[in-house]
Amino acid sequence: MLAVKAEDLWFSYGEGWALKGVSLEIPEGEIVAVVGPNGSGKTTFAKHLIGLLKPTRGRVLVYGEDTREKSVAELSRLVGYVFQNPNHQIFSETVYDEVAFGPRNLGFEEARVKELVESSLKLVGLEGKGEERPYMLSMGEKERLAIASVLAMDPRLLILDEPTIGQDRSTMSKLIEVVKRLKGEGRTVLLISHDIDLVYEHSDYVIVFKGGEVVSEGKVAEVLSDPELTAKASLSLPKLAELARLLGLDKLPSSVEDVVEVLLNEVRGIRKEELANP
């Protein structure tokens, strides 16, 4: 099943077009990255998936539901949207209540709420912190709290809008771990990010926005290793792709280990040759 299908989506905030005829499909159960320069329409597109914005023209289907016919509250059963700054949503006395807010709004029974809260706190690595005050948490923990409070609504599609800005390495790797676990559970993750290396290494598909249009989409390794395309979309080439280009590798590496292996094989080959004809 398709998680998202956008059909000739146009959107205007009043003057000019923020989205100009976006058509795309997002398969279920994958990590899909959305990249593009500032103001290219990434956030505008993502907000359509949960109905915060409605198409000016065209339509968007989320798990087959036309977003024009659904309220944000209805769509929030299917789609979780984590805003960039956790301070825009934290308001409860305890971490537990904060995470329980969403599922309670959806009308789940208290026993089910408890179950959801505990499993999502565990998923983001905040288990045992239920009774703590949200304001006392570190910024990285707040970020994960915000994710947990959306996960507790049991969404099939999770949207993370630039979750990695201003985060340290350990927070970032925890975040990536969470995203991978979600994929393991069969959920779809839409990751909006400017971190091209993160996208290259950890997502399956990528959609490139520029000036309100989709300029390219497809498997990450194929799309992001094309220097012409990345230049056109004002993106930098991922370090791994750059490395592969410099080394003249014909197969694209998906991690540093891949590159190292290729190099090691090369070195071993040379050595063997040297041993054979001294």
Next chain:
Amino acid sequence: MKFVGYVRRNSPIHRLDPRTKLLMMASIVGLSFLFPSPIPQLALLSSIILLSYLARVHKEFLPRFRALSGMVVAAFFLWSLFYRYSLFSGGGSSEVLFSYGPITLDTFGLFYGLSMALRVLVMIGAPLLLLMTTTVSELAGALTKFGVPYKAAFTFGLSMRLVPSLADEMVTIKEAQSARGLELDKGGLISRIKGYIPILIPLMLRAFELSDRMSVAMGLKGFGSGRRTSYRRFELERRDVIALALAALALTLAALLKLGVL
């Protein structure tokens, strides 16, 4: 799009001295107070619109009126139907057009409602136009020239700047919470009021956060560390004199009309 905010343009209105613009705005608001009937309000509104064209900001300015349409309609209905319950109503008699229970519509009410609706546009439009054509620091400068203490003028300017950013913050917070299933227009009065808690608490905390950050930045730049000198010179030029003369003329005419001399 922000509701309030400076729009940089090269126009005769932008070039006016901020004091002139402040006085013009005050005259328009003052006249709107003095003459509550629809024709003068309409005249004031047209002059504001004319000024927005002169300032070349009409493309930004006029759409703001659409955002006020709810308020205008509400003002019209409230005042035309219920004006007689107001403390200030003179209680004259006029032809009743329609009546149902406590709701009565008469010709005076219609007249009153119309002018109140126009007045909303004038009272909000004039300060809005001022803020679109004058930077906050120019305004603060103008206030100090009028004898307002620098710190007070600066604080005024700062809060003017904080209002639009808080409005933006509120929009984001509302979006974030509705994405968590919050529905604001559901249920009875109590549950509606309760629905605002998840919005107001983060908003308050953001306001503290923003102002705290701002005060640190101001401290670092030496705010309040003694007498300050100013690079900017405020000098009235010919165009200011013309604009002020026009405003004075309008005010004098208005005063004469009010006194019944004309």
